[in-house]
Amino acid sequence: MSSxxxxxxxxxxxxxxxxxxxPTEAEVRSTExxxxxxxDEVQNSKLEIQHTKKDVQTSETDVKITPNRINPQILQQALxxxxxxxxxTIWNPEVSAVLRYMxxxxxxxxxxxxxxxxxxxxxxxxxxxxxxxxKENDFH
Numbered sequence: 001m002s003s004x005x006x007x008x009x010x011x012x013x014x015x016x017x018x019x020x021x022x023p024t025e026a027e028v029r030s031t032e033x034x035x036x037x038x039x040d041e042v043q044n045s046k047l048e049i050q051h052t053k054k055d056v057q058t059s060e061t062d063v064k065i066t067p068n069r070i071n072p073q074i075l076q077q078a079l080x081x082x083x084x085x086x087x088x089t090i091w092n093p094e095v096s097a098v099l100r101y102m103x104x105x106x107x108x109x110x111x112x113x114x115x116x117x118x119x120x121x122x123x124x125x126x127x128x129x130x131x132x133x134x135k136e137n138d139f140h
Contacts, residue, residue, distance in 0.1 A: 070133045079137060090115075 023031075099111040124131045 070129060075130075075133055075137070079134065 095115075099114060102114065103109045103111050
């Protein structure tokens with residue numbers, strides 16, 4: 001096979017290190033700046049994660065996110081959405097089994113009513129500031 005058939009592919013494969021072009025100082029500096037920029041972004045992300053971890057309290061029974069203050073625009077959006085579609089869905093096989101058992105063994109037992117009462121108590125306890133803000137806005 002002749003060298004003109006392979007063209008640049010052969011050169012790229014078999015070129016020696018001596019013929020390789022070395023990056024200019026400007027290219028090296030530019031790459032170093034990009035690396036530092038990425039390192040800064042990673043560090044800032046780590047700081048955000050650490051800050052977020054301070055706001056989240058976890059235990060076996062609940063996860064509580066404590067907002068610093070109530071955002072009125074987001075609260076209004078939540079109120080509007082809740083007014084338009086107040087039904088929520090949860091997926092929890094254990095809770096479902098307990099409530100279905102209660103429904104099968106108790107006359108006139110309402111799974112929806114019981115779930116609503118239990119969830120309301122838990123939400124009031126987990127998010128008292130948000131609960132108070134919702135109630136202050138004369139929501140149902």
